[in-house]
Amino acid sequence: MEHLRRDGLVFDVSDLGPPEGDVVVLLHGWPQDRSAWSAVGERLAAEGLRVLAPDQRGYSPGARPRGRAAYRMSQLVADVLALVDASGHERVHLVGHDWGGAVAWAFAERHPERLHSLTVVSTPHHHAMAWALRHGDQARRSWYMLAFQLPLLPEAVLRRRLAEVLRGSGLPEEHAQRYVARFRQPGAAGGGLAWYRALRPRLTRLVRKRRAGGGRAPAQVTVPTTYLWGQDDPALGRAAAERTARWVGADYRFVEVEAGHWLPETHPDVVAAAVLERVRAGRQG
Numbered sequence: 001m002e003h004l005r006r007d008g009l010v011f012d013v014s015d016l017g018p019p020e021g022d023v024v025v026l027l028h029g030w031p032q033d034r035s036a037w038s039a040v041g042e043r044l045a046a047e048g049l050r051v052l053a054p055d056q057r058g059y060s061p062g063a064r065p066r067g068r069a070a071y072r073m074s075q076l077v078a079d080v081l082a083l084v085d086a087s088g089h090e091r092v093h094l095v096g097h098d099w100g101g102a103v104a105w106a107f108a109e110r111h112p113e114r115l116h117s118l119t120v121v122s123t124p125h126h127h128a129m130a131w132a133l134r135h136g137d138q139a140r141r142s143w144y145m146l147a148f149q150l151p152l153l154p155e156a157v158l159r160r161r162l163a164e165v166l167r168g169s170g171l172p173e174e175h176a177q178r179y180v181a182r183f184r185q186p187g188a189a190g191g192g193l194a195w196y197r198a199l200r201p202r203l204t205r206l207v208r209k210r211r212a213g214g215g216r217a218p219a220q221v222t223v224p225t226t227y228l229w230g231q232d233d234p235a236l237g238r239a240a241a242e243r244t245a246r247w248v249g250a251d252y253r254f255v256e257v258e259a260g261h262w263l264p265e266t267h268p269d270v271v272a273a274a275v276l277e278r279v280r281a282g283r284q285g
Contacts, residue, residue: 010062017045029098039268058191
């Protein structure tokens, strides 16, 4: 599979490993693309797994719709569901990093029947994140989410400074330059930032619910889940990471890594090992 088509959009997809292997779907974050998973995907394919890694909405040249509404979580989840359907498998192992992790959490809540397992890298569960924004230092860490709500200015600033920002957050130079090149493609900057702009109403509702004492939402993740978090992550702090366990109602493993945010690029062995552990456990079960 080289492309996925949905609702007039065309998503570029990397398809590695034997076609008959168990399917692993890898979802990248901002401002990455599917190449973030190259090292992880190679390791999984070498173990006999079929690996599907798409350039998500806003990143594929043929899938950069305009407007915040096009990037609502319902649309992002529907893109992944279309990919799972196209794989020809009823269930897959789903893996997400950064924004891809947020989509993976949502997909697991909405379509647990389509998953063997879930592995999320860096990104806490959204209810844990909403709680952490009102406790500890998470609001300070997330200042950029508010800055990205401004029209046009973030695109202009990041076109000049994105490489510097990424290097400063711990991303190796070779990856930073590759993501900067994509960011500068027509429509790519706005497409990636639209994820943040579409998030604001949803996150506001979650925070207000927590403030009003809404308690735990009835929906929980009911598939076996592994959550990897880098203890030196500058954007996502410990409070949300540790609280994420409350929102998983199935077998759960929390892996704390001596690293920062960019685990697929900097620690592919650790990420691949966590995914393989879930795959093997599923086979034994």
